[in-house]
Structures are given as C-alpha cells and as structure tokens.
Amino acid sequence: MRLSDYAVGRDNNFTLLRFAAAMTVLFAHSIGALGLPPDTEPVFRRVGFSLGEMGLDALFVTSGFLVTASLVNRGDLISFFWARALRVYPGLWVMLALTVFVLAPALTTLPLGDYFTSGTTWTYFEKCATLLGGIRYSLPGVFDALPLKGEFNGSLWTMPVEVRMYIYVAVLWTAFALLPALRPKGMRFVSLVAVALFLAIVLRGRVWGSDFNGANIRMFMYLYGSALYLWRDRAPMGVALLIALVAALAVASFDRTAFLVVYLVTMAPLVLHLAYVPGGRIRRFNDLGDYSYGVYIYAFPIQQTLAFLFPAMTLAAMMASSAALSVAVAVLSWKLIEERALGRKDDFACATRRLFTLGLARIGVAVR
Numbered sequence: 001m002r003l004s005d006y007a008v009g010r011d012n013n014f015t016l017l018r019f020a021a022a023m024t025v026l027f028a029h030s031i032g033a034l035g036l037p038p039d040t041e042p043v044f045r046r047v048g049f050s051l052g053e054m055g056l057d058a059l060f061v062t063s064g065f066l067v068t069a070s071l072v073n074r075g076d077l078i079s080f081f082w083a084r085a086l087r088v089y090p091g092l093w094v095m096l097a098l099t100v101f102v103l104a105p106a107l108t109t110l111p112l113g114d115y116f117t118s119g120t121t122w123t124y125f126e127k128c129a130t131l132l133g134g135i136r137y138s139l140p141g142v143f144d145a146l147p148l149k150g151e152f153n154g155s156l157w158t159m160p161v162e163v164r165m166y167i168y169v170a171v172l173w174t175a176f177a178l179l180p181a182l183r184p185k186g187m188r189f190v191s192l193v194a195v196a197l198f199l200a201i202v203l204r205g206r207v208w209g210s211d212f213n214g215a216n217i218r219m220f221m222y223l224y225g226s227a228l229y230l231w232r233d234r235a236p237m238g239v240a241l242l243i244a245l246v247a248a249l250a251v252a253s254f255d256r257t258a259f260l261v262v263y264l265v266t267m268a269p270l271v272l273h274l275a276y277v278p279g280g281r282i283r284r285f286n287d288l289g290d291y292s293y294g295v296y297i298y299a300f301p302i303q304q305t306l307a308f309l310f311p312a313m314t315l316a317a318m319m320a321s322s323a324a325l326s327v328a329v330a331v332l333s334w335k336l337i338e339e340r341a342l343g344r345k346d347d348f349a350c351a352t353r354r355l356f357t358l359g360l361a362r363i364g365v366a367v368r
Helices: 014-033 042-047 051-074 077-107 112-117 119-130 154-175 180-206 214-230 239-252 256-276 280-287 292-309 315-342 345-367
Strands: none
Touching: 014 051, 014 154, 014 256, 014 280, 014 292, 014 315, 042 051, 042 256, 051 077, 051 154, 051 214, 051 256, 077 112, 077 119, 077 154, 077 292, 077 315, 077 345, 112 119, 154 180, 154 214, 154 292, 180 214, 180 256, 214 256, 239 256, 292 315
C-alpha cells in the first residue's frame, strides 16, 4: 500500500501523536529546569538525542505533512493563511497575556512599576506575539537565579521557524500560479531538492563539526513531512515497513553517528506510519481534543515557576506536577480559545474574499 491509501479523511492518530510529542518535550525540559545534566536521560546518554528533541522533530514532521495537505486540498491561500493564523495566534496571545501580565509580575524581583515600564517587558511581548524576526527569552527580574537563568518560555523559539515554513510553502504554491498544470510536479521536485539540501546541512553540522543551528534539523523534518505528502502516491506504507523502521533505529543505536544518519532518514516515515497504521481503540483519543499546542506553549513557564517555588523538587515530582498542570491548562486553552477560533476560519476567509472583491470593484470603477 501507499501513503495515499492512508492519507484520506481524519481517522488517524495525529492528535495523539502530537500530544505525545509535546509531552516528551515537557519531560525533557524537566531535566533542564532542575539543572540536571542532559545525560540524566538514558536515551540521550546512548544516542546523543534526547526524547524531547525527537518529540520536537515529530511535531515538525506532522506540521509539514498536515500544513502542506491543508494548502493542496484547499487550493486557496486566503483560507490557508486564516487556518494557520487561527491555529497559532489566539492561543498564543492568551498565553502571553496570562504569563507576561499575571504570572511574571507575581514572580519578578523588581518593583512592579519597574517591571511594567521596562522596555524588555514590552519587547518580549511584541516579539513573541508577532513571531516575526525571532522571539525574546527573558523578562526583567524573572527566573534570574534558576538553572535555566532568565528563560521565561524557551519553547517558543520554534514558533517563528514554524511560521516561516508556512510562508515558504505558500510562496512555493504561488510560484506556480501562472502554470497551475505544472504545480504538482514542480512542488514535488522542489520539495526533494529542499530535503536533500537540508539533509546535507544537518549532516555537515552534526557529523563534520561545521556551524550548526538547531533550527536546521527542525526545518529538515518539516520539509521531509511536506515532501512525503507531495509524494504520497509513491511512498510505501505498511506494518512490515513500520517494523523495519523501528528495527533500523534499534540497530543503529549502538553508534551515535550511525544513529544520526538512520534517524534523519527514517524519522519522518516512522512518524507517518505511527499516525496511520495503528488503529482500533487508540483512535478514540481524537474525541478528546487537540491539547498538544497548549501543552507546548504553557509547559515551560509552568516548569520554571515550579523550579522557582520548589528548588528541591525531584525530577519525578517535576515531571508529574508540570505534566498535570500543563495538561489542565491546555484543556482550557483548547476548549475556550483554540477550538472556538478554528471554528471561525471559514467565516474570516469569506469576509476577506468579500473585502478583496469590493476593493477590486472600486478600483475598476475608478479606472473606468
């Protein structure tokens, strides 16, 4: 069977997979929040990759796959951008309002007047709220004595990368606007070139010691997921291949360099196999809601707050308490903000089209 045989409808494990990936990032950050060495995690000690990094890569693979599918199936940039914006920004803005203007003022060592008049506070809010040109990490007087010194919400560093990838795939789609018949083949070709280029960049940085940017591997995973959607008619799928992918990673784990190479090649297909092949009762998780985003954007400040309030906390206690609090907040974020915002995406897209139509009509009258 091919990936295209599976990639139909919404009966899949993406919601569960993304939630599990967000939780692995949370567990990995628990180690850093307590100032413990990375090799506290057995997986990291063996292969040089933490479970958190793997979870982050899984999130980018699924984003690349699903976002590309969204654009191809909609065939409309207005609908695409509204769907992306309403998935990212409403939940993000509420989180920023609660953490920057409620949580941080309660924890800062500065007088409140100094905190609210500091340019750092407002620059942090502006950069994180727009996700343009990177983010800021610190708020004045907050978490300065913790192991992760001054980091208020380190997880947000990936958000500008994610938004940038949305723009790239939209630009690629637009590049073939005048030749739509060539669009499928053109996008497939460009996607392969982009994956090969970023694979070379990552290997050059991680194996041969060149300058390495952590964003590169995330972009590679996103592009790999995107390419697999575009090549879904050719991509093989099945239980036997799933077993082979897992076995390849297990065998390669005895050497870090070998694991890196095998990991880069197999991670995206493995994620998509896990999203589509296992069935049955596991699919009922879809009925609960998509809490992965809420966990991802709230967990880090929750963990830093716990480390600030309870500096002697054990790793197990940090993992359990931060997981419980993050999931609780994520449920509220999904039910009260994210789900409702996404429910309006078609309304906003229609309103935008009407505005464009009205604007073009007025221009036409003025020209005549």
